[in-house]
Amino acid sequence: xxxxxxxxxxxxxxxxxxxxxxxxxxxxxxxxxxxxxxxxxxxxxxxxxxxxxxxxxxxxxxxxxxxxxxxxxxxxxxxxxxxxxxxxxxxxxxxxxxxxxxxxxxxxxxxxxxxxxxxxxxxxxxxxxxxxxxxxxxxxxxxxxxxxxxxxxxxxxxxxxxxxxxxxxxxxxxxxxxxxxxxxxxxxxxxxxxxxxxxxxxxxxxxxxxxxxxxxxxxxxxxxxxxxxxxxxxxxxx
DNA sequence: AACCGTGTCAACCGCCAGATA
DNA sequence: TTATCTGGCGGTTGACACGGT
Numbered sequence: 001x002x003x004x005x006x007x008x009x010x011x012x013x014x015x016x017x018x019x020x021x022x023x024x025x026x027x028x029x030x031x032x033x034x035x036x037x038x039x040x041x042x043x044x045x046x047x048x049x050x051x052x053x054x055x056x057x058x059x060x061x062x063x064x065x066x067x068x069x070x071x072x073x074x075x076x077x078x079x080x081x082x083x084x085x086x087x088x089x090x091x092x093x094x095x096x097x098x099x100x101x102x103x104x105x106x107x108x109x110x111x112x113x114x115x116x117x118x119x120x121x122x123x124x125x126x127x128x129x130x131x132x133x134x135x136x137x138x139x140x141x142x143x144x145x146x147x148x149x150x151x152x153x154x155x156x157x158x159x160x161x162x163x164x165x166x167x168x169x170x171x172x173x174x175x176x177x178x179x180x181x182x183x184x185x186x187x188x189x190x191x192x193x194x195x196x197x198x199x200x201x202x203x204x205x206x207x208x209x210x211x212x213x214x215x216x217x218x219x220x221x222x223x224x225x226x227x228x229x230x231x232x233x234x235x236x237x238x
Numbered sequence: 239a240a241c242c243g244t245g246t247c248a249a250c251c252g253c254c255a256g257a258t259a
Numbered sequence: 260t261t262a263t264c265t266g267g268c269g270g271t272t273g274a275c276a277c278g279g280t
Contacts, residue, residue, distance in 0.1 A: 007249095007273075007274085008248065008249045008250070008272085008273065008274070009249075009250095010248075010249080010274095011248085011249090029265095029266080031265075031266075032264085032265075048265075048266085049250085049251090049265095049266085050249080050250080052265095052266070052267085053248090053249070053250080054248090054249085056267090056268095057248070057249080058248080085268095085269060085270085086268085086269090087268075087269070088267080088268065088269090099268080099269090100247080100248075100249090101246095101247080103269075103270075104245095104246065104247060104248090105246085107270075107271085108244095108245060108246065108247095111244095111245090112244075112245075115243095115244085132270095148245095
């Protein structure tokens with residue numbers, strides 16, 4: 001079956017002006033009427049849904065198009081943690097940012113960090129995204145909400161604990177999983193604890209087989225939760 | 239200069255709940 | 260009571276710009 005094209009149909013300034021005018025006349029609750037009048041006036045066919053989306057996402061309020069500040073991003077992730085994916089509620093707390101802007105930033109951050117984290121890792125070590133519920137695991141959340149400025153080393157040297165792997169696998173429990181038998185390398189996992197990416201840096205011991213995460217107060221090595229690949233083979237986790 | 243990967247944004251889509259006929 | 264309509268919302272897609280190689 002041929003896929004249906006969904007080429008976006010961009011709005012012109014004239015169309016925006018007309019839509020604003022119509023909303024002014026009829027209010028923002030009567031979209032079928034608005035889109036009918038829109039068609040009669042402009043000759044352009046837009047569905048009620050398209051009109052509403054355009055209004056809500058771009059025209060309704062004064063939109064802040066400035067690049068996101070670090071504080072805003074932190075507030076966004078705090079709010080997401082508090083309210084879940086209720087973007088409309090989050091948007092109300094973030095003046096000038098629309099629901100769409102907030103959603104876009106959130107998902108692009110998640111996607112970026114998944115890509116960075118998975119790069120160079122074996123299939124079993126990777127974060128597989130099915131739904132945002134995996135963020136309920138604090139460890140995965142810390143990885144996926146990491147800021148843009150964090151170094152590649154952070155992702156290279158960070159591995160999932162058994163518990164985090166379980167969380168991910170549970171989302172795919174209905175699917176057949178495969179076990180890679182080629183690599184017997186130990187998995188070095190982060191400790192199960194709350195931290196922010198400001199709390200530590202990765203020590204410069206690139207020649208060592210035991211990457212070390214350090215902070216001003218804490219020093220970790222692989223004495224803590226370490227997941228060995230042989231364990232996985234002997235005790236499948238799914 | 240060309241290509242590729244990545245990030246951002248607007249628009250689209252599908253689902254759900256409430257209102258109404 | 261049921262079917263249909265509508266608005267609201269979360270999640271996804273496609274286009275485009277930009278930077279790195």
